[in-house]
Amino acid sequence: MENEKDHLSLQFCGFKIGGDEFGIPVELVQEVIKPLPVTTVPLSQNTIRGLINLRGQIVTCISLRNLFGLEEDLSANHMNIIVRGDEGLFAFVVDEVTDIVELDKNNLELTPETLKQSLKSYVDYIYKKEDGLQILLNTKKIIKAKANAKEITQLSEKQS
Template identity: 40%
Template sequence: MKTQQLQTETANRQFSTFYVQDLFFGIEVLEVQEVLRYQEMTKVPLAPDLIEGLINLRGQIVTAIDMRRRLRLEPRTTGETPMNMVVRSDDGAVSLLVDEIGDVLEVRNDFYEPPPENTPRELREMIAGVYKLDGKLLLVLDTERVLQSQPVN
């Protein structure tokens, strides 16, 4: 009993979860700096359209990336205000704009599987893998890939 608990502890990972459209994503908790309500933004003219703007996070200037556009999903309808999922990166903090914030989940490693072959390519290159949870699938976001967005005009 005791040994088994130990095993699961080492094998478990914690994810901050969120929704973009009907997709359920997770980012490892250690990568997440904080979660914020929608903030007023400064638009950046000429920037690629997936960059929503700049926010002032306690004196730090943080770029906000719209996950809908990043994943090439349908744009958010007006009135729907996104949430900020602020993640750490080598280049300072970056905010990902998501539809809704979920719970922090602890998942067992043996539920893990690489992304299935038939996921659309745009999506597949941005997810590191899938956890099979009860009744739904948790897609693990590869934040490094997400932030690698090259400005395309």
């Protein structure tokens, strides 16, 4: 387990969704942008917000709120984090981008079993900060979150 932690990136890009703080490895983040016009893809799963044109590149936009089974909040001007995936760029829609966090490996915690099902599958570690917790996400799992995302959302809806 210690080895795995060794491979872990030390800098995380922090952001907030629904009051919780999350983080993704900073080297996977290309940039943070303000929202661009989104083209909705018909018949796509609801976690996919649509496609955006990032300077000539087509980027698939994933709403993390939807993915985590939260209500979509369209009232605020959200930020998009552009993340490099194995097959191109993805944009994560988040509520607010906070800061880059320098990690202290001793404060890492494994994913608690009791975490909400819809969230648990995307979480690598929980990081204990002095003033709260930060959930470290696995971007690959988020990008690959296909049809099952829908089921999970429905499941969580039933649970809640």
